[in-house]
Amino acid sequence: MARVYNFSAGPSMLPDEVLKKAAAEMLDYQGSGQSVMEMSHRSKVYDDIIKGAEALLRELMNIPDNYKVLFLQGGASTQFAAIPLNFMNGSGKADYVITGQWAKKAYQEAQKYGEVKAVASSADKTFSYIPKLDKSEFTPDADYFYICMNNTIYGTVYHELPDTGDVPLIADISSCFLSEPVDVTKFGMLYGGAQKNVAPAGLTICIIREDLLGKARDITPTMLNYQIHADAQSLYNTPPCYTIYICKLVLEWLKENGGLEAMREKNVKKAKLLYDFLDNSKMFRGTVVPEDRSLMNVPFVTDSDELNAKFVKEATEAGLVNLKGHRTVGGMRASIYNAMPYEGVEKLVKFMADFEKANS
Numbered sequence: 001m002a003r004v005y006n007f008s009a010g011p012s013m014l015p016d017e018v019l020k021k022a023a024a025e026m027l028d029y030q031g032s033g034q035s036v037m038e039m040s041h042r043s044k045v046y047d048d049i050i051k052g053a054e055a056l057l058r059e060l061m062n063i064p065d066n067y068k069v070l071f072l073q074g075g076a077s078t079q080f081a082a083i084p085l086n087f088m089n090g091s092g093k094a095d096y097v098i099t100g101q102w103a104k105k106a107y108q109e110a111q112k113y114g115e116v117k118a119v120a121s122s123a124d125k126t127f128s129y130i131p132k133l134d135k136s137e138f139t140p141d142a143d144y145f146y147i148c149m150n151n152t153i154y155g156t157v158y159h160e161l162p163d164t165g166d167v168p169l170i171a172d173i174s175s176c177f178l179s180e181p182v183d184v185t186k187f188g189m190l191y192g193g194a195q196k197n198v199a200p201a202g203l204t205i206c207i208i209r210e211d212l213l214g215k216a217r218d219i220t221p222t223m224l225n226y227q228i229h230a231d232a233q234s235l236y237n238t239p240p241c242y243t244i245y246i247c248k249l250v251l252e253w254l255k256e257n258g259g260l261e262a263m264r265e266k267n268v269k270k271a272k273l274l275y276d277f278l279d280n281s282k283m284f285r286g287t288v289v290p291e292d293r294s295l296m297n298v299p300f301v302t303d304s305d306e307l308n309a310k311f312v313k314e315a316t317e318a319g320l321v322n323l324k325g326h327r328t329v330g331g332m333r334a335s336i337y338n339a340m341p342y343e344g345v346e347k348l349v350k351f352m353a354d355f356e357k358a359n360s
């Protein structure tokens, strides 16, 4: 069996150990005589899975008791509307920082519901940096302040969080979820689609400070009302059962491998290998300013579209797949999430060095 190194931005690699365990449990989950795909979400055996996943997530991320953990559907994109519908309920105002396509989509969606301000943007340089924030631009009575923590398409990350005072900070962490420790208490809400770093597609995880709940607008669709899902412990309706099960296996894998501190160490080591190569190459270069570089998504280019295409093609043939950059930016992008082993990045860097020699 030949497994490739998959650099896709999402859905993306899952740990081999997780896939093997899921395969072994496929026909008979722990003596239940059923696959997890087949069982009722109201059964005792399934309840242990969803409760177990939540407990592991709380432990790994050190989530305080005054935060709710919700396992939802609809992707990160559905939360772009749910966030204003649930939280833009005081002044009807919110601040957004525009650091890429996902932040912009969230901002545009929120405009349907209130007075939304873009307090800063890095659109002027194709989102290749995190803009410096001027606090005098912030809306003092905003209902929340919104950021996209790790910008999957452009490869930037906030190394320092905006100081929003009493205004709750809400962050889309889809592409850096569980990649390193994060201080949950700094946020009103953290959320992300699971298909980047946590599970297969179909699951969205929302972590919400309790005091922000219960104030959704009357027109909020029931299925977008976080309070409803919190009260029902994510079982208001059928949750994405199998994806939550795989999520639990990934969380167990994380715990067995030393948790988020160990994961950060591993991710820093992988990213450094690639960035160091890019900084020393005469053919390839990273597109992000060094101080805002993501550990998870590494975009890079050569000076020629033709060479870029040749590189992606030959890399694919060598078992290094999904290296083509996002369709809106071109070039290349290597997504090196938790499940990407160090050897995968080593193989990539070796391949890049050989390609550079052969083509210059």
Ligand SMILES: *Cc1c(COP(=O)(O)O)cnc(C)c1O
Binding pocket: 010, 074, 075, 076, 077, 078, 102, 148, 150, 151, 152, 172, 173, 174, 175, 193, 194, 196
């Ligand atoms: C992928 C991604 C999204 C979109 O996620 P969906 O689950 O497909 O809606 C939103 N934000 C970020 C940062 C992403 O990486």
